[in-house]
Amino acid sequence: MKKKIIWTTVVVVFLLLFSGCIKTHTVMKTEYFKNTAMTDKYFDNLNITTAEYEMIYPSEYWGKIEIGSPGPADPRYRGVIYIPESEGKRIMEDYQWKKNSYNLPDIGNTDSNIVWGGDWYVSEQFNSDVFKLGHDEDIRFDGKDKIIFSFGTT
Numbered sequence: 001m002k003k004k005i006i007w008t009t010v011v012v013v014f015l016l017l018f019s020g021c022i023k024t025h026t027v028m029k030t031e032y033f034k035n036t037a038m039t040d041k042y043f044d045n046l047n048i049t050t051a052e053y054e055m056i057y058p059s060e061y062w063g064k065i066e067i068g069s070p071g072p073a074d075p076r077y078r079g080v081i082y083i084p085e086s087e088g089k090r091i092m093e094d095y096q097w098k099k100n101s102y103n104l105p106d107i108g109n110t111d112s113n114i115v116w117g118g119d120w121y122v123s124e125q126f127n128s129d130v131f132k133l134g135h136d137e138d139i140r141f142d143g144k145d146k147i148i149f150s151f152g153t154t
Contacts (some may be wrong), residue, residue: 004106029054032109035120039081042151047087053079053149054108078150079110088145097121097141105138105150119143 032054039051057075083091101120120140127139137151 026060027029028056029059030108033079038077042077043081044130044132045112046081046091046130046147049082049084051081052110053065053077054109054110057065074152074153076152078105078107079148080107080114081149083147084143086145088141091126092121092140092143095126097123097126097143100140104140105148107148107150114146114148120148126136127138 004075022058034050034052036048038053038055039048051109057074098121099119100119100122104116104120107114119142121141121143126141127137130136131137131139133151133153137149139147139151141147141148
């Protein structure tokens with residue numbers, strides 16, 4: 001019995017020492033989507049024709065073994081929503097917008113056809129009426145048919 005306890009202790013100590021040699025590290029993973037699944041979930045009352053976005057989440061590794069994956073509240077999203085120009089005209093008239101073309105949100109590797117010149121607008125009332133999370137968001141509207149965004153769900 002004593003030999004089993006000693007042997008078990010030696011194995012546990014060895015595993016603890018070995019695990020200290022292998023560092024855990026976090027890698028940011030990115031998944032790309034071109035659909036409206038996420039935008040339909042987080043943006044309400046918009047006539048969205050299509051969306052292009054990235055989901056970024058941390059994944060924990062122990063050496064080369066993945067030990068952690070995203071939970072329900074971990075990801076960040078960034079990308080672009082396309083709406084019909086008639087919808088853009090409606091929301092431009094329904095909300096009070098302030099021009100803010102500075103420090104635009106990073107939309108990652110989504111639509112490279114976005115023209116970064118020109119005016120972009122923000123509206124707190126639009127965000128509170130349309131965006132379901134209501135925190136940690138950067139949502140900009142081009143006044144016509146595109147909405148760019150970056151937000152976290154944690």
